[in-house]
Amino acid sequence: MIGEVSLDGVFVPPLLLLASGAFALTLALRRVLRRLHAYRYIWHAGLFDVAMFAVALFVLAAATVPL
Amino acid sequence: MAANSIAVLAALYIAFALELERPYWAMFSVFIVANPLSGAVRSRAAYRLLGTIIGASAALIMIPPLVQEPPLLCLAMAAWVGVCLWLSLLDTTPRSYVPMLAGYTATIVGLSVVNAPETIFDTAVTRVEEIGIGVICGAVAHSVIFPRNVGAALNDRIALTLRACADWTSHLLSDPEAREESVSQRLAQCVAEIHTLNTHVAFDTSDVPRTSRQIQTLQDRLALILAHLTSAQLAIDAVRARGKIPDPLSALMDPIIRWIRSVAVAPDVLGVADLRPHFVLASSAAQVPDGTRNDDDAALAQIAASHLLTLVAALDEVLQLARAIRDDKIALTPELAQEVHAARPVSLHRDAGLALVSAGAAVIAVLVACAMWIGGSWPEGAVAAQFAAIGCSFFATLDKPSARLGSALTGVLIALPVGALYQFAVLPRVDGFVSLALVLSPLLLLFSFMQTVPKLAGAALVLGITFSGALALQPQYQADFPVFLNTSLAEIVGLLVALAVNLIFRTFDPVWNAQRISRAGWRAIVALVESGSGCARGWPTQMLDRAGQILTRLGSVNAPCAANAESSLLRDLRVAVHITAIRAAEKQLDSALAPRLNAIRHAIACIYRARWQKTSAPTAATLASSIDDGIAALNLQPRSASQIRALAGLAALRADLAEHP
Numbered sequence: 001m002i003g004e005v006s007l008d009g010v011f012v013p014p015l016l017l018l019a020s021g022a023f024a025l026t027l028a029l030r031r032v033l034r035r036l037h038a039y040r041y042i043w044h045a046g047l048f049d050v051a052m053f054a055v056a057l058f059v060l061a062a063a064t065v066p067l
Numbered sequence: 068m069a070a071n072s073i074a075v076l077a078a079l080y081i082a083f084a085l086e087l088e089r090p091y092w093a094m095f096s097v098f099i100v101a102n103p104l105s106g107a108v109r110s111r112a113a114y115r116l117l118g119t120i121i122g123a124s125a126a127l128i129m130i131p132p133l134v135q136e137p138p139l140l141c142l143a144m145a146a147w148v149g150v151c152l153w154l155s156l157l158d159t160t161p162r163s164y165v166p167m168l169a170g171y172t173a174t175i176v177g178l179s180v181v182n183a184p185e186t187i188f189d190t191a192v193t194r195v196e197e198i199g200i201g202v203i204c205g206a207v208a209h210s211v212i213f214p215r216n217v218g219a220a221l222n223d224r225i226a227l228t229l230r231a232c233a234d235w236t237s238h239l240l241s242d243p244e245a246r247e248e249s250v251s252q253r254l255a256q257c258v259a260e261i262h263t264l265n266t267h268v269a270f271d272t273s274d275v276p277r278t279s280r281q282i283q284t285l286q287d288r289l290a291l292i293l294a295h296l297t298s299a300q301l302a303i304d305a306v307r308a309r310g311k312i313p314d315p316l317s318a319l320m321d322p323i324i325r326w327i328r329s330v331a332v333a334p335d336v337l338g339v340a341d342l343r344p345h346f347v348l349a350s351s352a353a354q355v356p357d358g359t360r361n362d363d364d365a366a367l368a369q370i371a372a373s374h375l376l377t378l379v380a381a382l383d384e385v386l387q388l389a390r391a392i393r394d395d396k397i398a399l400t401p402e403l404a405q406e407v408h409a410a411r412p413v414s415l416h417r418d419a420g421l422a423l424v425s426a427g428a429a430v431i432a433v434l435v436a437c438a439m440w441i442g443g444s445w446p447e448g449a450v451a452a453q454f455a456a457i458g459c460s461f462f463a464t465l466d467k468p469s470a471r472l473g474s475a476l477t478g479v480l481i482a483l484p485v486g487a488l489y490q491f492a493v494l495p496r497v498d499g500f501v502s503l504a505l506v507l508s509p510l511l512l513l514f515s516f517m518q519t520v521p522k523l524a525g526a527a528l529v530l531g532i533t534f535s536g537a538l539a540l541q542p543q544y545q546a547d548f549p550v551f552l553n554t555s556l557a558e559i560v561g562l563l564v565a566l567a568v569n570l571i572f573r574t575f576d577p578v579w580n581a582q583r584i585s586r587a588g589w590r591a592i593v594a595l596v597e598s599g600s601g602c603a604r605g606w607p608t609q610m611l612d613r614a615g616q617i618l619t620r621l622g623s624v625n626a627p628c629a630a631n632a633e634s635s636l637l638r639d640l641r642v643a644v645h646i647t648a649i650r651a652a653e654k655q656l657d658s659a660l661a662p663r664l665n666a667i668r669h670a671i672a673c674i675y676r677a678r679w680q681k682t683s684a685p686t687a688a689t690l691a692s693s694i695d696d697g698i699a700a701l702n703l704q705p706r707s708a709s710q711i712r713a714l715a716g717l718a719a720l721r722a723d724l725a726e727h728p
């Protein structure tokens with residue numbers, strides 16, 4: 001994960017892009033889970049969301065950057 | 068409290084680790100978003116980030132072309148602050164934070180780089196990054212560590228309001244002498260709180276179904292409870308004035324009182340399986356005829372029964388909605404479900420004229436500070452302009468912002484020496500992040516604790532921000548006493564300018580403002596009366612909100628005046644309720660009645676228009692005779708529930724507007 005991504009001349013760290021993507025993914029997942037009333041069975045929703053974000057970030061990073 | 072301190076330290080640590088320019092920006096962002104409710108923290112964090120991005124972009128656009136022309140730049144900045152503040156004042160939800168922040172962020176970013184305009188891009192990016200770190204740390208810490216859900220708070224508020232309503236109702240019905248004081252003000256406050264919480268719900272961690280339409284419908288219902296309650300009370304008083312309450316009516320009243328009491332004492336109102344008063348909902352006012360007495364008394368008893376049934380139906384709907392908000396498996400009755408589906412967000416009372424005055428005051432304050440900066444060739448004058456903008460924006464919703472600005476100034480004067488003590492006595496001995504965290508933690512814990520106490524929250528915010536700003540923690544320790552003194556002086560001067568400008572241009576007499584709000588309310592009643600069948604949605608919430616704002620203002624000046632105003636505000640609310648009830652009943656009645664009812668509506672509209680435009684009102688006798696005509700015509704119709712409802716509405720209108728105008 002070295003180097004920066006150029007967005008129309010502005011250099012952005014790739015982690016920022018990945019994190020924004022992971023955040024969007026988390027929001028979408030949260031929506032689906034809420035539809036399914038899954039939060040009724042989750043003990044600590046806030047902690048769960050943070051963990052879900054971490055997993056999403058890892059998945060995106062693993063998918064885009066060769067480890 | 069622990070969550071907040073951890074978030075502050077985490078934000079500082081990340082900002083130091085990334086070697087950002089001004090880590091203290093991240094630090095005080097945490098203080099700004101802190102709130103006991105986790106959903107509120109998350110919404111504020113999102114709004115703060117968005118507002119910062121907009122403000123920094125505005126500075127980025129304004130600085131390069133204007134930096135060579137200081138007067139033009141100052142004008143542009145002042146205009147931007149004014150426009151943003153105006154937009155913010157027109158939004159009555161917590162979302163108003165976005166434009167307000169966009170306004171003064173532009174001054175913070177833009178005016179701090181005028182001596183080195185080539186750094187504007189870096190400064191803008193740094194500002195966004197640091198605010199981002201701060202709000203994300205705050206949002207994560209508050210959601211993970213002991214979160215308090217908005218959903219739970221909302222349910223608490225609703226249950227409390229409901230129990231209070233049931234309590235008042237049972238007292239008022241069973242005890243003829245009971246009179247509740249300042250009830251409408253308390254209820255208005257509850258409805259306004261529910262309105263605010265409703266915005267945060269979308270950001271909540273809990274599993275509250277996202278039911279803002281149900282909450283809007285509930286607000287409208289709660290807003291009308293008092294009108295229904297006092298109408299029922301007046302009708303029962305009218306019956307009592309003629310002697311003993313006739314048996315058929317008391318046979319109806321007793322189960323109602325029993326039901327309301329059972330609601331009032333239920334330990335968990337929303338959890339009880341089924342509290343719906345089926346027996347009452349099944350009965351109709353037409354079942355209360357009384358052959359043994361003369362017709363007048365029977366009509367009065369029927370009218371009272373009709374009002375009582377309306378009250379019970381309203382309370383029942385409030386209960387249904389409140390339970391459906393807590394558990395989305397509970398089905399509503401079809402009519403209520405339809406109404407929920409049609410609900411749209413409404414805005415609470417807003418005043419475009421006063422918003423313009425506030426925005427103008429902010430523009431003037433920024434320009435005055437800029438004039439001192441340019442005219443006095445004072446290098447730190449930019450800070451004064453920033454603080455003038457912040458001071459004018461923060462308290463712009465109040466009638467007298469100068470009072471709060473004064474206390475904010477006191478807070479700054481307290482926090483600055485403490486900051487100086489840290490800056491020049493403690494920090495030189497600090498080496499590394501761990502020791503920094505240790506020396507900061509006592510104060511961070513103190514400020515975080517103060518933020519959890521509602522009374523101290525405002526003071527804590529001022530202390531936290533000033534303290535963070537005074538420390539101006541940077542990656543390398545660089546203390547410069549003249550710079551510190553100059554910057555602190557500029558902060559104080561900026562706030563003083565804001566204070567002076569607000570004292571001159573933005574000090575409203577609460578009574579004057581209350582009258583202004585009353586006039587807006589009368590105008591809304593005229594619109595409601597004349598609007599035909601498609602009446603404006605959300606009017607009950609707006610009316611009750613206006614009543615609450617009027618009463619708060621009058622109550623702060625003198626109490627007897629507020630008590631008078633309360634009864635007249637309640638009367639207006641009742642008039643609106645009866646007008647809509649008559650309109651609803653009219654659909655089931657003979658269309659030949661329409662001209663008579665229209666005449667009555669016209670007369671009522673004339674009365675309220677005269678109040679709103681301060682012209683002389685037509686005499687009450689005109690209205691009384693047209694209402695009497697209407698009642699006579701209605702009496703010729705066959706007895707039915709809607710006929711009695713229309714009769715009850717007309718009788719109540721007559722009592723409220725024609726007999727005691």
